[in-house]
Amino acid sequence: MNKIKLVKQIRNHIHFIGLIILLSTSILAVNFYSTYKNNQIKSIHKILENIYLKKTAYSIIENLKPRYMTIDFKIESGDTFEKILNELDVPKNEKKKVLKKISKFKFINNLYKNQKISFKVDRQNPVRILEFSVEKSKTKTIKFTHSTETDNFEYTEIEKNLTKVIAHKEAEISNSLYSAAIDIDIQPNVIIDFARIYGFQIDFQRDIWKNDSFQIIYETFLDENKKIVETGNIIYANLILQGKENPLYIFKTKEGYEHFDKFGKSVRKSLMKTPINGAKLSSSFGMRKHPILGFNKMHQGTDFSAPTGTAIMASGSGKIVKSRWCGGGGKCVKIKHNSTYSTVYAHMSKFGRGIKEGIRVKQGRIIGYVGSTGMSTGPHLHYEVIVNGKKINSKKLKLPSGKILKGKQREIFEIEKIKIEVLKSELIAKKN
Known part of the structure; x- marks a missing residue:
């Protein structure tokens, strides 16, 4: 009888202990959920705070910039006045007004390399052009100023x-x-x-x-x-x-x-034989690494050592078929010149202004800048020439000679x- 009583008491104790464990687990679960929920709320608040701070910081930085700005451009191969206007992000009606005004100036519609153009803009939304100047020659500049009376641009010729x-x-x-x-x-x-x-x-x-x-x-x-x-x-x-x-x-x-x-x-x-700013090639005579000729050379291309940021030019006119990350080649550009020739430029630090897939470029246009992106041990341009789908040594490439002056032109040239x-x-x- 005492044994039966003892067993009952043990069972009661077990039930009581189980109940305590169950209650404890429930309390812990509630606390865990509550803590988790609080942490989540804190995280969300933190994210919102960061977003707010970033927006506030951006707003402060933007407001620190002057309202009136002068923006200078130096023309590169392939640039047009309209393309430069697009970079200013002005409204369509403003752009239309400017283009209409310059339409009668032939020299503006035929920009040349290194020609200088300058804009003074009001950055208040929307962006407005207050005045712009276009270099006509080394000694002459045409200045266009916006008139509030006529809501048009008046021009004057400035002689240096x-x-x-x-x-x-x-x-x-x-x-x-x-x-x-x-x-x-x-x-x-x-x-x-x-x-x-x-x-x-x-x-x-x-x-x-x-x-x-x-x-x-x-x-x-x-x-x-x-x-x-x-x-x-x-x-x-x-x-x-x-x-x-x-x-x-x-x-x-x-x-x-x-x-x-x-x-x-x-x-x-x-x-071009050297599609890079040859004047700024950094490799001096003692740095050449080929055991006989003393230069860097890869079996499927030519390497030009140069400082980071040195301009890379399109070696010929053509269409850009690739302007992106190319794995081991890093940032690269591929140009298709015609049905026979293509060229590749790899390891760039960045692409040139306006360079993207699908556009046409003229020979000599800056398409990018020397870097060391991808699998590279130092800043250089890796340059490839592809003929009928096959990579060849650019040193051995034989291209047709340039035009030869004949007749009257040749006579004038000799003089x-x-x-x-x-x-x-x-x-x-x-x-x-």
Whole structure:
């Protein structure tokens, strides 16, 4: 009997303990849910606070910017006035008003490379153009100012009081073309132009050696204080490589100013040999890594070492079929020039202004900038030439020569060439 009583007591205790465990579990579950819910609410509040703070910070930063801003543009190959207007994000009616006003100015509808355009805008929503200026020549600018009375743009022609002076410079290359030119006070944009005109026939990282030299004659424009404020055309250039001269002369054709060799052959070809700002190639003579020739080279392309941010140009005109991340190639661009030729540019730090798939670009347009994206050990451009679907060594690529002047044009060129040679002799004599 005592045993039965004991068993009952044990059962009662077990039931009581079970009830306590059940109650404890329920309380813990409620507390856990409550804590979880509170944490979730706190997280949501935190997110909302961050969003609010970000919006507030953005609003503060925006308000810190001046209401009136001047925005400057330098024209690149393929740019149009309308394309630049689109970058300003002005309303359609404002854009229409501006385009209507400039329609009678032919020079604005035919912009040239490095031409300068400036806009003064009111940033209050919506964005309004108060005035804009378009460079007509080195000494003339057309300024358009918005009139509140007529709600139209009135224009005035501004004449700069500049004096044209012809400069003559020459130097030996001991490290790189760029550093040699900077050492004798040649303006960076002139060096870049020099590299561009030789970029069709010279590989600046492999064809230039220590003790090579160059000569250059170009236009400069001075203000009243005799300070150079602008530079113009390169009249004459000569790159002397291993004792061999490569003189080039400026000549005006129907298409504009071009450079020709002494036989009247244009330097321009369908593809450039150096699709990069050759003036700024950083690899000096001691840095070349090929065991025999001393340069970086991959089996399916050519590598050009250069500082991050160095401009990369379209080696030829064509359609951009790729402008995106390319795996090991990082940020890359592929251009289809025609049914035969395509080119690839890899490891870019960023793409050029307005560069995207589907657009057409002209030879020499900046399509991107040197970087080290993707599988890369340092800043450089990896350049590939594809012929009929097959990657080939760009060094071995044989392209048709540029146009050759004939008939009356050739006669005029020969006269102009003699004038340039006389000018060169006079400038050298002045120095001596």
